[in-house]
Amino acid sequence: MKLIVGIDIGNATTESTLAEVNGRDINVLSSGIVKTTGIKGTKENVKGVFASLQKAFQSAGRDMSELSMVRINEAAPVIGDVAMETITETIITESTMIGHNPTTPGGAGIGVGISVLIENIDERLSGEDIIALISKDTDFQNAAKKINEMTARGVNIKGAVVQKDDAVLINNRLNKKIPIVDEVLYFEKIPINMLTALEVAEKGKVISMLSNPYGIATLFKLNSEETKMIVPISRALIGNRSAVVIKTPKGDVKSRIIPAGKIHIAGMSKNREIEVDKGAEPIMEALEICFPVNDIWGETGTNAGGMLEKVRIVMAQLTDQDPKDIKIQDLLAVNTFVPKKVKGGIAEEFSMENAIGLAAMVKADRLQMERIALDLQEKLGKNVVVGGVEAEMAIIGALTTPGTNKPLAIIDMGAGSTDASVITREGRISSCHLAGAGNMVTMLIDKELGLENFDLAEDIKKYPLAKVESLFHIRHEDGSVEFFEETLDPRTFARVVILKEGKMIPLDIDEPIEKIKRVRRDAKEKVFVVNAIRALKKVSPSGNIRDIDHVVLVGGSALDFEVPQMVTDKLSYYGVVAGRGNIRGIEGPRNAVATGLALSYEEG
């Protein structure tokens, strides 16, 4: 009888399986899991291996001196990276519009007149139609007083634009009510002495005049040519509760396409060159045409090109190779919409722009696992060998999930790449690696919600949402309500929160919970479900997904609270049994490779 251990050094975790061997009988005793130390495939890994071993021995109640052999995985390093190219943008020249939603605008209706700073309004303007501009230096009481005075002297003040959050306060003090737009951040950019139209909708309604090209044409007496020009303005104002449009001689709102460069795909037999701004579909089609892919590169100076080069260099450093010899073998392109601040905007307006998310993957053939094995052997004083191929080991491990059988495929959804392998009825094994996994989902969530915060996006990806509806209760994203005895943190009140490990993290975004949930689920769908299908097509011996009976999901992203169900649901259309793995009936989707390494031990 002797003790052996299988160790799987992964990108994120180092897992081990401790087993007792009696002749041909291999009996698993325990397992251990710790964070991987250093980048997978480097000497820094040894520390993590040690910690993982200790955990396994501890939980089995055995002593490390009894250990007779360590088997580590032979891993081909796979790394991925992600990038985003925005391909449209909206630019306001000469500040012709303000379109935002202050929480409390004043009054309601439409006002048209010449824009004049409140301090410059006097009797000489009597008889004129005026829009008053009130900066943060004028307090609301003085502003209201001045408007009342001037109105009494015959100046037709038709509306007001206010820098501070004072619209209701001003309006409440006016003898004659006017529409008022407030909270205009870049007040000093508003052109003065220009014809200005202002609209505030009643509560619960949205503006109808300024969001209609003919509405603007009516107010500004435009001809048909000029009306064509203002279409982007009215389009940008749709859905707002208040808006201001200013007629300036050269003012314009433009929507333009940003050149995002080309991506070159070199296949074994075919090559393709695709313009990134054409969207994700042509890229994915070209990728299929060029299969199998030799290398992919982009244009320098573009986000896509830069990202592809970065992946190449990181891998070159990792494996001690020339970057020229590193080939990028897969790409995942996804269409998305991202909120971007409108260039030249006055009130921090955002517009939804088209963008394309890209993930790349490189794979090197060799890694210094032999070196790590030697290092480990020295430190442990035990026999350390590099076991079988990672894909095979993962399958042997996955087959310990109750209810599975050959032909079986595993999909390992990690952070950087999605890996798949299949074992046929006859026991033949093949595998593939695809670009796009957990990190891409995080990037899509980050960009689509305009967070600019990767860690927060990661939390949104991993944990469910709730809305804090009172100081004492929340409504979960599924509609159920939970009450609390203690007052909830005022910072979370009326906000959407992430429920992370018993804590509530408030989100500072003005979007309904349904929208955030949809962004999260769409991102997972676009990456994991699409990649599950892509991967299975590649590894299936016939190229047909239906020929695989069982699909077991393993790896970190298989622990996600909704990804496995999404994949199960999608694959059921192909008549495939798919689900989260449960290694040896107890480990869940973890420990597949380490288990495979231990179980595949043969004496001799």
Added chain:
Amino acid sequence: MRREKEEIGINIFYSSKIDISGKLSNILWGIEEEEIPYILIQSEDIDAKKMGSIASKSSKLGVGIGIGEKEVTLYQEKLEMDKPLFRYDLDSDESILRAVGVNGARLIKGNPFIIPEMTGGK
């Protein structure tokens, strides 16, 4: 445009020893900008916590503000007296006083609060 006689509103109990027509008006303006009515009630008390707590329990909207000798408090009716939702010194910045009013109204409207500690009153 004070609506002192309306029955429904945020109840504001203020100490008769202080002048609320000066800087403290910011509290009232914060509520007004959010379009929620309020009721001003003078009190002989000086303890902002006690006044705010009683104010919230007597308010039909369940929200009360107490303006004592030294501090201002905001309460929701279910909160215990020693745990006001917000509490600030009376000599705080105008923007903070205004935030107290705004937050009282937002508590009723179900809109997120202004947290002056995080945003500087914006």
